[in-house]
Amino acid sequence: MVAPQLKNFEGILSTDVNSDIEWLKSITNLPILIKGVLTHEVARKAVEVGFSGIVVSNHGGRQLDYTPTTISVLEKVVDAVGGKVPVLLDGVRRGTDVFKALALGAQAVLVGRPVIYGLAANRECGVRRVIEMLKDEFELTMALCGCPGVMDITKSHVRTECDKLHSML
Numbered sequence: 001m002v003a004p005q006l007k008n009f010e011g012i013l014s015t016d017v018n019s020d021i022e023w024l025k026s027i028t029n030l031p032i033l034i035k036g037v038l039t040h041e042v043a044r045k046a047v048e049v050g051f052s053g054i055v056v057s058n059h060g061g062r063q064l065d066y067t068p069t070t071i072s073v074l075e076k077v078v079d080a081v082g083g084k085v086p087v088l089l090d091g092v093r094r095g096t097d098v099f100k101a102l103a104l105g106a107q108a109v110l111v112g113r114p115v116i117y118g119l120a121a122n123r124e125c126g127v128r129r130v131i132e133m134l135k136d137e138f139e140l141t142m143a144l145c146g147c148p149g150v151m152d153i154t155k156s157h158v159r160t161e162c163d164k165l166h167s168m169l
């Protein structure tokens, strides 16, 4: 797939990503991560220009309907990054989602709305409960998949669309 060209941003966004990231690095010692990555082309470019990490995200699908789900593009992004920088994934709802993300090569996941829902439902206790639920579900998934530690979670524990297609050939 070819990365889309943003015609409507021509002349507004800087065309020199390298100088933008250099400027950002000059004003902070913090690692600079890029969020909203959904294609392997963008991921590869992000590594090339010096981002310290990649967040695979469609911003919760709140901007544009029919953007791909984060989990569906994760494997390709991870392959493109080739372990050069950490890849994080957002949009998780369950412990099984966390397991799948790690199996497909994410280093960590980010949790947005679930903790907000917990906060709205029962303030601090609600947030704690949401995090506990995710942790419990994740640990149960690990146990049922025979993984004593996080490092034992591998791609062989999940079946992707690509695997399904290969098995039909």
Ligand SMILES: Cc1cc2nc3c(=O)[nH]c(=O)nc-3n(C[C@H](O)[C@H](O)[C@H](O)COP(=O)(O)O)c2cc1C
Residues within 6 Å of the ligand: 035, 057, 058, 059, 060, 061, 062, 090, 091, 092, 110, 111, 112, 113, 114
């Ligand atoms: C109320 C709200 C405000 C958000 N504001 C931003 C924002 O300013 N910048 C951004 O990159 N993402 C923003 N997001 C997207 C989240 O960072 C996250 O990518 C998205 O919600 C998916 O994660 P979730 O499904 O766990 O919520 C916002 C999400 C919500 C719900």
